[in-house]
Amino acid sequence: MSASFAKALEAAREAAGSQNNPTSTLYVVATPIGNLADISLRALHVLSVVDAIACEDTRHTQQLLRAYGLERPGAQLLSVHQHNEAEAAQTVIARLTQGERIAYVSDAGTPAISDPGARLVAAVRQAGCRVLPLPGASSVTTALSASGMTGERGFVFSGFLPSKLGERQQAVQALAQDSRAVVLLEAPHRIEALAQALAVLGERRITVGRELTKQFEQIETVAANALPAWLAEKPDRQRGEFVLVLHDAPVAATEGEGVRVLQVLLTELPLKTAVKLAAEITGESKNALYDKALALKKG
Template sequence: MTTSAATSLAGCLYIVATPIGNAADLTYRAHTILQQVDYILAEDTRHSRPLLKAYNIQTPVQSLHEHNEAQKSTEIIAHLLKGCHYALISDAGTPLISDPGFHLVKSAREAGIAVVPIPGACAIIAALCASGLPCDTFLFTGFLPAKPLARHNKLKSLEKTQTTVLYESTHRIHACIEDIRQIYGEHYQFVLAKELTKKFEHFKHGTADDLLTWLNHSSSAAKGEFVLILPAQAAKPTPSTSQALLAVLLAELPLKQAVKIASLYTKEPKNQLYELALKLK
């Protein structure tokens, strides 16, 4: 069912982005919505209350997190259908981006309830746009698995033809960077963004060894929230059809005969194939 099918009596579910570190980044529209709705759904009410208090937002707050979302969504949908308005927020940034909310939004859409995004801060976009890496096409993969083998395999499976953005925690940042060095090589350079929009915001560009040295420089460097931005890798050159064919023929035939057969098969000039054959001999 589409949003247009929603009954005029139904309420609205607002997906409200909140600051990722700097409280001044709450938008005017987000502030207005949070004051006007009937209820605010917060990932962690204790975490969100200081922000709401700073903006004198006194709307009742309910908790909605990964452990109660499936069960609580049914109750919230029922209230929305009766005309209640809800605003969903996460601990920081845009809800649903590596945060709870998918089940509720999907259920609301299926019930014909209007779901309205209130855009704002998002760590992925903040890190990407200031990274100095191409951002016309990118892949966001969220948090990597906690277990070492699963994390290593996930990094290894990532497509390397576009910029990749991922999150990592304080506890695993060193191990993650070590994995990147093993998989991508010691000369591969990427970007680490830390404490975005906060007092100790940092962007660090370099090899895995460079970044590990920087993280180990002080106890505070390895603390905080991390975003890693990995550039695309140049595709490894693959042997041409002519080169592959010549390599096989040269193993069994004299050079001139190999070139003649390769030219008949590929329709390429003999002189070009001859030069290539000399390099392969």
């Protein structure tokens, strides 16, 4: 444990030590998605006082706890992952009914979003025990906050698209019919295939978040049809974990709106810049707007 986290533990006790942490309760605890300093003071305190910690991967969680100076005996770590969640939930419930306090953490971020935890939470609630969430890091909201997407029409979390080609193409076709923003997750060995599938969405913008909160974090926004070339440009761009935000579809322009917007922009900007901005504002085809801009210039 570094000295900085020793101070964090002291601050956690001061900030949350007087709060009520009821027994017979499952604490759903968000943990960092990369940067260890993103842990909350409340999470540090709860992880230090619970009777046991249920986790997606006991080895990963033990390393996390060790970094904070909260290492636990192996018997206090309960394995609850996607392959045993239903059965392991019964063990957790049995201990909760005996008055214990148990935390649940996934490998990174907020449990039960894309990681395991939802079945555990549902079973615990059905058994009549309390579930107490501790908010914190989430790759979904982290990517959205850096995308510049307004979210006026809301957003959809789709997670990982199917790995099979046909099913993935069907999923992308469904995304094309939805004007809302969509958050996707992808692993490095499948990011090229996903980029090729999304390219059919044309100029609809995509914000790519790679290695969010980590040392080599990268956040870029490109058109969907430019994503494969952007990935191929540098090998490093295909490494790490990915969160992608498919921006909401532009509102269809009314007849003549593109020309009106172009007329305004062309008075202040170069032709190509004016066309690019007009396409983003109106949702019209960039090629069509370019032809209109040339006509306006000649006129």
